[in-house]
Amino acid sequence: xxxxxxxxxxxxxxxxxxxxxxxxxxxxxxxxxxxxxxxxxxxxxxxxxxxxxxxxxxxxxxxxxxxxxxxxxxxxxxxxxxxxxxxxxxxxxxxxxxxxxxxxxxxxxxxxxxxxxxxxxxxxxxxxxxxxxxxxxxxxxxxxxxxxxxxxxxxxxxxxxxxxxxxxxxxxxxxxxxxxxxxxxxxxxxxxxxxxxxxxxxxxxxxxxxxxxxxxxxxxxxxxxxxxxxxxxxxxxxxxxxxxxxxxxxxxxxxxxxxxxxxxxxxxxxxxxxxxxxxxxxxxxxxxxxxxxxxxxxxxxxxxxxxxxxxxxxxxxxxxxxxxxxxxx
Ligand code: ACO
Numbered sequence: 001x002x003x004x005x006x007x008x009x010x011x012x013x014x015x016x017x018x019x020x021x022x023x024x025x026x027x028x029x030x031x032x033x034x035x036x037x038x039x040x041x042x043x044x045x046x047x048x049x050x051x052x053x054x055x056x057x058x059x060x061x062x063x064x065x066x067x068x069x070x071x072x073x074x075x076x077x078x079x080x081x082x083x084x085x086x087x088x089x090x091x092x093x094x095x096x097x098x099x100x101x102x103x104x105x106x107x108x109x110x111x112x113x114x115x116x117x118x119x120x121x122x123x124x125x126x127x128x129x130x131x132x133x134x135x136x137x138x139x140x141x142x143x144x145x146x147x148x149x150x151x152x153x154x155x156x157x158x159x160x161x162x163x164x165x166x167x168x169x170x171x172x173x174x175x176x177x178x179x180x181x182x183x184x185x186x187x188x189x190x191x192x193x194x195x196x197x198x199x200x201x202x203x204x205x206x207x208x209x210x211x212x213x214x215x216x217x218x219x220x221x222x223x224x225x226x227x228x229x230x231x232x233x234x235x236x237x238x239x240x241x242x243x244x245x246x247x248x249x250x251x252x253x254x255x256x257x258x259x260x261x262x263x264x265x266x267x268x269x270x271x272x273x274x275x276x277x278x279x280x281x282x283x284x285x286x287x288x289x290x291x292x293x294x295x296x297x298x299x300x301x302x303x304x305x306x307x308x309x310x311x312x313x314x315x316x317x318x319x320x321x322x323x324x325x326x327x328x329x
Contacts, residue, residue: 001129004128004179005171008066010062016046018042019042027159029155029159039263040159040160042282046145054085056164063297075135076133078096080096081116081120084147096137114291115289115316116289117138118314120289125170138293140289141289149217157216159285160285162284166293181239184235195219195224197217228259229266231320238324250276252309254295254299257280
């Protein structure tokens with residue numbers, strides 16, 4: 001049975017950088033509040049005259065393919081992870097398929113918010129192991145900036161999120177002990193409304209009258225925080241235990257970039273050194289399904305992911321959903 005490994009990574013950030021000082025001009029917030037509570041200094045916002053969730057994903061995918069020394073025509077299947085597709089339907093995967101010009105391969109959309117990429121990696125891993133596909137693109141891409149309440153009313157959410165895309169090329173390998181060692185997926189739907197956008201959804205009675213408080217994300221921040229700091233270490237330990245490792249064996253943990261305070265909490269709980277945890281939320285904010293592949297791609301670019309390293313990916317987010325993957329690079 002083949003194993004899957006990550007053959008190439010790429011990411012794309014829209015050009016426009018928005019600092020906390022810029023946000024101070026449009027809502028009642030301060031740089032100090034944002035930095036102290038979230039660790040975020042800036043984020044990128046898409047330019048809708050050139051960017052879309054799908055085309056940002058395609059740009060990241062092209063870089064990942066280049067880094068894998070592959071062509072788009074080598075791809076057998078696309079897995080597109082987002083909570084902010086170009087349209088309500090269809091999903092973004094088919095757009096990427098068209099933009100890459102790879103008629104008529106399958107494209108699957110994953111709606112698992114912050115855990116989307118790790119779920120997508122798990123699906124790709126199963127397809128590779130079963131022998132169904134040899135080369136799969138897993139993409140996380142988000143445009144939050146057009147869907148945030150950027151007034152003072154929405155400030156507890158809107159200061160956190162940013163736009164961006166990351167992609168990975170997943171391929172088959174026969175090298176023993178190399179690649180994705182295991183993936184672990186969880187959800188708890190009783191907390192679905194703790195971080196939610198209520199409309200548009202099929203439960204809306206009157207789709208022509210959307211209230212602002214229903215079309216923008218709403219979040220019970222303290223409860224999300226409480227669950228995140230429990231579930232992250234739990235799902236990381238699940239992956240380590242499954243493979244007979246302990247936290248000290250991890251070369252690099254790439255946690256979903258939810259909030260720097262959450263990452264710091266995980267690091268402290270798991271007794272990890274600074275060089276074992278990668279964070280870039282300071283520059284990009286929380287990019288949901290894109291955050292893990294952007295962080296992994298950036299860490300790889302900076303030489304922090306090397307052959308033979310034990311890499312752990314972990315995510316937690318709306319749903320609630322949470323997930324981890326352990327990879328021998
Ligand atoms: N600027 C200034 N003041 C603000 C802002 C803001 N942007 N947002 C909220 N406040 C105010 C509130 O109005 C409130 O004021 P009050 O005390 O006068 O009523 C005060 O700050 C505290 O508000 P809380 O919402 O209780 O703020 P909290 O301390 O919980 O921090 C935060 C909010 C940062 C979102 C925190 O709850 C958190 O980190 N939660 C984790 C959730 C998270 O990281 N989500 C990311 C997405 S989910 C995921 O990816 C896992």
